[in-house]
Amino acid sequence: FTLSDTIGRFYPHRFELSGGSIVSNCSAFAYMGQPVSLNYTIQAKSILGTIPSNYNSAYGAMPTLTYVAENSESGVNLGGRFTDGLVSKIWTAGVLTFASTNAIFGRQATTGAPDGPFSGLLVGLQLSDTFDSRSLQNLNMNASSSTVCSGAACNAISIGSALNMRYGRLRLDDAFGPESARLPVGFTTEYWSGSFFTKNTDDNCTKILRSVIMYPAGNILSPANLNVNLGSGTTTGNYGSLLNTPIEIAFTNGDALHFFSAPTGGATGSFNVDVNLTSYPWLRFDWDQSGVYDDANLPTARFGFGSYRGHDRIIYWRERF
DSSP states (O other), X not given: OOOOOOOXXXXXXXXXXXXXXXXXXXXXXXXXXXXXXXXXXXXXXXTTSOXXXXXXXXXXXXXXXXXXEEETTOSXXXXXXXXXSOSOOOEETTEEEEEEEEEEEOOOSTTOOOOOOEEEEEEEEEEEOTTTOOOBOSOOBOTTOSSOOOGGGOOBEEOSSOEEEEOXXXXXXXXXXXXXXXXXXXXXXXXXXXXXXXXXXXXXXXXXXXXXXXETTEETTSGGGGEEEETTEEEEEXXXXXXETTEEEEXXXXXXXXXXXXXXXXXXXXXXXXXXXXXXXXXXXXXXXSSOSOOSBOOOEEEEESXXXXXXXXXXXXXXX
16 A cells, blocks of 8 residues: 555644643732742644644644733733743643743833732633634633623633732831840831732741841851941841741741840940842832832841931931820
8 A cells, every 4th residue: 555645634623721720939929020830731622522632833833822811800901911931832742731930920011110919810811823713712701801701702711710919029127226135127028008018917938048138247148147246246137037948038927027136245336237139029129219110139227236326317306106
């Protein structure tokens, strides 16, 4: 016998989403710009519901996937702020299996100014097949509509459960106190409530590498650098949770529980601490008021023991209760 030439070609009757999830690294919320995990599977289906195994990425122009996003039926499509973290999507034997741990719902374009929170952010998927004109089935979402869609009014399919997205920042406050007592320090994570920043008491997930926190003797990756010389005495930086694998500090209810011990020998003096957020873009803010909310460093924090002399530009203080 002889083999015949290829006769025609086979193409799917439709596409179906088979399972999908989108999960943040913290169960209660995710920060805008912080990676989340995205997983889903799309299957090509024949008219009988079987998967055409010859359908793969060498077949021709594969479908284009686009993301949409909407917060609580607001009717505003925020899909342009969502990226899946992967460039290529490979079809194998009629199936596209997608998995990324670097999907991101980003801050606003240009300046990254605060907005939200988006407590019910649903991410959806659109599929466009210009090669065979096949469509994605079971659509249940329209991010540009403020009402629940049905039938032909739906143009996307939702992936997993809604996310609670917050605009976050890290904050480190100056602190001064007497040399006879330990010095509490405000080192917290905050989020934009819609009107102001507030402590993120849901945050039991943030961890900051000790190597990005700079004390006078160097970064606190080395435990010895937690000790700060003050004249003839020493004070030591303390945190609620110092992890060793990896070497980080962990936040509890949005607080590093940071303090400095009372200086030995009743020593007095002051010193600076810096924090670099190059690796934490979701915790940056416009501290220098430049109009761009992406400062890679926190403002230098100053800590002191002894009598606080005040500020040269402050004439009068009044304590309010």
